[in-house]
Amino acid sequence: MPKQPLPPTVYLSAPDMVRLVQRKGLPECIAGVAARIEADFRRWPEFDKSPRLACHSDDGVIELMPIADARQFAFKYVNGHPRNTRDGLPTVMAFGVLADVATGAPRLLSELTLTTAIRTAAMSAVAARQLARRGSRRMALIGNGAQSEFQALAFRDLVGVRELRLFDTDPSATRKLLANLAGQGLAATVCTSVAEAVRGADIVTTVTADKTNATILTPDLIEPGMHLNAVGGDCPGKTELHRGVLERAAVFVEYEPQTRIEGDIQQMPADFEVTEFWQVLSGQRPGRASADQVTVFDSVGFALEDYSALCFMRDAAAELGIGDVIELVLQTDDPKDLFGALRQGQAPGRLDAPAAGAHALELAPAASTAVA
Amino acid sequence: MPKQPLPPTVYLSAPDMVRLVQRKGLPECIAGVAARIEADFRRWPEFDKSPRLACHSDDGVIELMPIADARQFAFKYVNGHPRNTRDGLPTVMAFGVLADVATGAPRLLSELTLTTAIRTAAMSAVAARQLARRGSRRMALIGNGAQSEFQALAFRDLVGVRELRLFDTDPSATRKLLANLAGQGLAATVCTSVAEAVRGADIVTTVTADKTNATILTPDLIEPGMHLNAVGGDCPGKTELHRGVLERAAVFVEYEPQTRIEGDIQQMPADFEVTEFWQVLSGQRPGRASADQVTVFDSVGFALEDYSALCFMRDAAAELGIGDVIELVLQTDDPKDLFGALRQGQAPGRLDAPAAGAHALELAPAASTAVA
Numbered sequence: 001m002p003k004q005p006l007p008p009t010v011y012l013s014a015p016d017m018v019r020l021v022q023r024k025g026l027p028e029c030i031a032g033v034a035a036r037i038e039a040d041f042r043r044w045p046e047f048d049k050s051p052r053l054a055c056h057s058d059d060g061v062i063e064l065m066p067i068a069d070a071r072q073f074a075f076k077y078v079n080g081h082p083r084n085t086r087d088g089l090p091t092v093m094a095f096g097v098l099a100d101v102a103t104g105a106p107r108l109l110s111e112l113t114l115t116t117a118i119r120t121a122a123m124s125a126v127a128a129r130q131l132a133r134r135g136s137r138r139m140a141l142i143g144n145g146a147q148s149e150f151q152a153l154a155f156r157d158l159v160g161v162r163e164l165r166l167f168d169t170d171p172s173a174t175r176k177l178l179a180n181l182a183g184q185g186l187a188a189t190v191c192t193s194v195a196e197a198v199r200g201a202d203i204v205t206t207v208t209a210d211k212t213n214a215t216i217l218t219p220d221l222i223e224p225g226m227h228l229n230a231v232g233g234d235c236p237g238k239t240e241l242h243r244g245v246l247e248r249a250a251v252f253v254e255y256e257p258q259t260r261i262e263g264d265i266q267q268m269p270a271d272f273e274v275t276e277f278w279q280v281l282s283g284q285r286p287g288r289a290s291a292d293q294v295t296v297f298d299s300v301g302f303a304l305e306d307y308s309a310l311c312f313m314r315d316a317a318a319e320l321g322i323g324d325v326i327e328l329v330l331q332t333d334d335p336k337d338l339f340g341a342l343r344q345g346q347a348p349g350r351l352d353a354p355a356a357g358a359h360a361l362e363l364a365p366a367a368s369t370a371v372a
Numbered sequence: 373m374p375k376q377p378l379p380p381t382v383y384l385s386a387p388d389m390v391r392l393v394q395r396k397g398l399p400e401c402i403a404g405v406a407a408r409i410e411a412d413f414r415r416w417p418e419f420d421k422s423p424r425l426a427c428h429s430d431d432g433v434i435e436l437m438p439i440a441d442a443r444q445f446a447f448k449y450v451n452g453h454p455r456n457t458r459d460g461l462p463t464v465m466a467f468g469v470l471a472d473v474a475t476g477a478p479r480l481l482s483e484l485t486l487t488t489a490i491r492t493a494a495m496s497a498v499a500a501r502q503l504a505r506r507g508s509r510r511m512a513l514i515g516n517g518a519q520s521e522f523q524a525l526a527f528r529d530l531v532g533v534r535e536l537r538l539f540d541t542d543p544s545a546t547r548k549l550l551a552n553l554a555g556q557g558l559a560a561t562v563c564t565s566v567a568e569a570v571r572g573a574d575i576v577t578t579v580t581a582d583k584t585n586a587t588i589l590t591p592d593l594i595e596p597g598m599h600l601n602a603v604g605g606d607c608p609g610k611t612e613l614h615r616g617v618l619e620r621a622a623v624f625v626e627y628e629p630q631t632r633i634e635g636d637i638q639q640m641p642a643d644f645e646v647t648e649f650w651q652v653l654s655g656q657r658p659g660r661a662s663a664d665q666v667t668v669f670d671s672v673g674f675a676l677e678d679y680s681a682l683c684f685m686r687d688a689a690a691e692l693g694i695g696d697v698i699e700l701v702l703q704t705d706d707p708k709d710l711f712g713a714l715r716q717g718q719a720p721g722r723l724d725a726p727a728a729g730a731h732a733l734e735l736a737p738a739a740s741t742a743v744a
Contacts, residue, residue: 005460014702018716026714048427055420055440057473062445064436068427073434077447077469079476088377089475090707095700097449101429103461104451109481113702117710149711173708180711328467330386330485335462336545338489339521339552342398344390 007100011326012110012317020313020322021114030154032316033115034122036308041126044278046070047304051258054235059083061235067303073099074307076112080235082209091146091209092116098310106328108314112306117147119309120301121154123254124229127297128159128203130280130287131252132227136202137162142194142216143208143232144168144177151205151231152177156186159203164188167197195221206240208232213267219244224292233264234300241296243267249294252277252287254302263298274298379472383698384482384689392685392694393486402526404688405487406494408680413498416650418442419676423630426607431455433607439675445471446679448484452607454581463518463581464488470682478700480686484678489519491681492673493526495626496601499669500531500575502652502659503624504599508574509534514566514588515580515604516540516549523577523603524549528558531575536560539569567593578612580604585639591616596664605636606672613668615639621666624649624659626674635670646670 012020021029040047052065060081067074078094085091094112099105128136139161141148145168155161164186168174174190181188191197198204198221206216209232217228222245233239241264251274253259265272277297279285288295317323332341384392393401412419424437432453439446450466457463466484471477500508511533513520517540527533536558540546546562553560563569570576570593578588581604589600594617605611613636623646625631637644649669651657660667689695704713 006462011698014699015716018702018713021714050425053422053425053436053438055438055445055473057440057442059474060476062438062440062471062473062476064425064438064447066425066427066434066436068429068434070429073427075436075449077471077478079471081474081476084475085707087475088707089477090378090702090704090710093476093478093701095478099434099449099451101427101434102431102453103456103459104432104434104453104465105461106449106465106467111700111702114710114713145708146710170708176706176709176712180709326383327385327387328483329465330390330462330483332462334548335457335460336517336542337548337552338462338486338518340548341390341486342393344387 006329006331007105007107008325009106009328010108010314010317010323012108012313012323014111014113016317016322017111017114017313020316020320023320024316027153027157029118029316030122030150031157033119033309033312034126034154034158036312037119037123037305038126038281040304040308041278041281044282049255049303051255051261052303056236065303065306067307068101071101072307073101074303074310076303076306078112078116096306096310098314108310109326109328110310110313112309115309115313117150119305120147120231120299121150123305124151124205124231124297124299125154125158127252127277127299128155128227128229131295131297132159132203133225133288133291136160136227138165138201139163139203139205140165140167140197140201142167142197142204142206144173145207145209147207147231148177149180151207152181152186153184155203155205156184161203162187165191165197165201167191167194201226203227203229205229206232208240210238213237213239215242216240217245218242219248222248222294224294226294228294228296229299230264230296231299233298234262236261236266239264239267246272246296249296250275250289251296251298252280253298254300258302259298259300262300265298378701378703379477379479380697381478381700382480382686382689382695384480384685384695386483386485388689388694389483389486389685392688392692395692396688399525399529401490401688402494402522403529405491405681405684406498406526406530408684409491409495409677410498410653412676412680413650413653416654421627421675423627423633424675437675437678439679440473443473444679445473446675446682448675448678450484450488468678468682470686480682481698481700482682482685484681487681487685489522491677492519492603493522495677496523496577496603496669496671497526497530499624499649499671500527500599500601503667503669504531504575505597505660505663508532508599510537510573511535511575511577512537512539512569512573514539514569514576514578516545517579517581519579519603520549521552523579524553524558525556527575527577528556533575534559537563537569537573539563539566573598575599575601577601578604580612582610585609585611587614588612589617590614591620594620594666596666598666600666600668601671602636602668603671605670606634608633608638611636611639618644618668621668622647622661623668623670624652625670626672630674631670631672634672637670
């Protein structure tokens with residue numbers, strides 16, 4: 001029987017992904033992932049969706065985020081451990097898989113740590129492009145950690161932001177952001193408080209990491225017409241907005257069942273009104289109602305964004321010839337003969353011998369059609 | 373700042389796993405995984421458990437199976453596509469991951485197709501060792517596909533089975549099993565019907581693959597004292613036992629919330645009495661009540677078994693020096709500086725240039741502490 005025609009599984013390692021993003025260009029990757037996200041959110045009803053599966057511990061959370069349409073199944077593994085950075089480890093580590101729904105064969109295994117930063121920024125910008133006031137130019141960026149530069153570039157290219165107002169409780173994080181964004185066409189002001197950063201901003205992006213019910217933004221800080229891009233509140237017990245901010249705003253979410261558990265709206269009653277963002281994109285529900293309305297994108301990160309990002313990275317890798325084929329799945333000559341795979345490259349009889357000691361056998365009396 | 377001390381991620385490919393099992397010996401692997409399963413089931417309350425996440429399509433199912441204790445998180449990706457074999461593809465393909473709960477770092481990525489067959493057989497035998505009559509020697513094996521030889525060897529070594537009675541609707545599957553088990557110290561009889569195979573058996577193992585509500589075993593076939601090891605009914609709409617068989621038996625399950633959805637007991641009312649197997653192991657609930665009682669292990673496959681198998685394979689790979697370290701997670705000099713990783717091996721300024729066209733920038737007026 002011929003070797004089975006198992007389709008290849010491509011592996012994109014973290015170094016592969018760095019090279020991919022370097023060669024395509026980070027702005028192109030952000031824009032490309034954003035275009036995929038927007039296209040996929042427009043066909044939202046085609047996806048089989050569920051809230052992610054979270055495993056909480058004292059130190060953080062580990063999550064599995066599956067999603068599928070009729071052709072492809074995707075999932076991401078991702079953790080969130082805010083204290084990791086004290087030990088020199090990243091807060092977030094992620095990888096993901098694309099598989100064929102028709103056969104179950106895994107087709108892509110990819111790092112998603114860098115990719116998660118890109119897709120989160122792309123999602124934020126896609127939402128802000130619909131929800132922020134036209135002509136928004138100034139963005140407060142609260143939290144200047146690993147995600148912050150990606151948010152800045154996404155809002156520069158997709159929304160038109162030209163000025164950043166920066167705040168972080170860790171001044172070295174802000175210095176790092178300033179150094180990284182030098183020469184990127186963004187004016188930046190370092191602020192000494194959240195209030196100073198937020199004052200006069202068109203858009204306020206919060207990307208803080210502490211796993212606590214924080215109140216980064218309080219009602220007194222919010223000005224009419226602001227768009228709040230709340231990215232850091234993404235876990236039970238981890239919020240960034242005072243509930244008074246939510247009460248006076250129009251709140252948009254990715255996937256309501258997940259955001260009720262994880263988003264800033266976990267503080268609100270179960271019937272607190274929210275709009276799923278895909279409905280705005282597809283014209284089924286209004287977005288911003290007026291120039292004075294405060295809008296909130298209560299982003300927690302949804303599996304569909306990773307699906308979109310995985311598809312973009314798969315195509316980009318194929319175009320650039322990056323990545324390796326790995327043998328994650330066993331190739332057998334006969335799919336019903338998994339046992340036979342153990343004879344591969346093996347002298348005959350090698351497996352026939354049971355292990356010594358506990359597994360020694362007596363020979364059983366042969367039955368009618370006995371094995372020889 | 374020093375390169376972060378990210379712990380290594382070990383990769384065990386499918387060829388690695390074949391070599392590992394060849395070098396340790398299949399009986400040793402089955403016995404080793406069984407010992408791990410038994411030890412882990414004895415500390416059942418220490419695990420954070422949930423029913424697996426299943427994504428169903430017309431052709432099959434793709435599942436994610438997570439579990440964790442205080443130290444390790446594990447998950448398996450696995451599909452079930454019975455029609456795959458018509459195209460020369462395996463019905464089941466699987467891989468899995470072990471990660472550190474304290475940091476979220478992935479530590480092992482392993483093939484689990486071969487390993488799933490080993491752990492499923494090990495689990496069945498661990499259960500039968502508690503539930504089957506003492507001195508059980510004859511086992512009917514209904515379904516002679518990819519899992520069947522593993523079941524035969526596990527029951528030979530862990531339960532003492534010496535005689536097999538074989539039936540499959542596909543005679544070539546049975547011929548393959550006979551060839552694979554030649555010289556393994558098991559007498560085997562090929563039967564022309566399920567009834568013939570089951571008659572006089574101490575244990576009946578059903579490992580059929582069709583995604584239908586089949587009735588492989590009907591009440592008239594069941595003799596007093598039989599132990600039924602029902603492995604193939606593991607999915608909504610996929611059962612093997614007539615409900616009359618369940619009604620007259622003591623039924624044992626792995627994890628009740630999952631088995632209610634997926635096991636043969638999906639046919640039964642929600643209050644149909646079952647016993648979780650770990651309770652028998654730990655002495656909290658009785659197992660077999662009498663030599664005449666019919667016992668059923670309604671096995672669907674639970675994440676804890678994969679956790680146990682991943683731990684065994686990780687240790688065996690380390691002992692044998694098998695496997696590679698892969699860079700699934702991005703290494704950065706500063707964990708808060710993901711953006712900086714994009715400068716790796718890059719000429720200065722390379723990333724500074726936004727992509728041409730749509731992303732071209734005007735320079736914004738500099739603010740007080742402007743970026744140079």
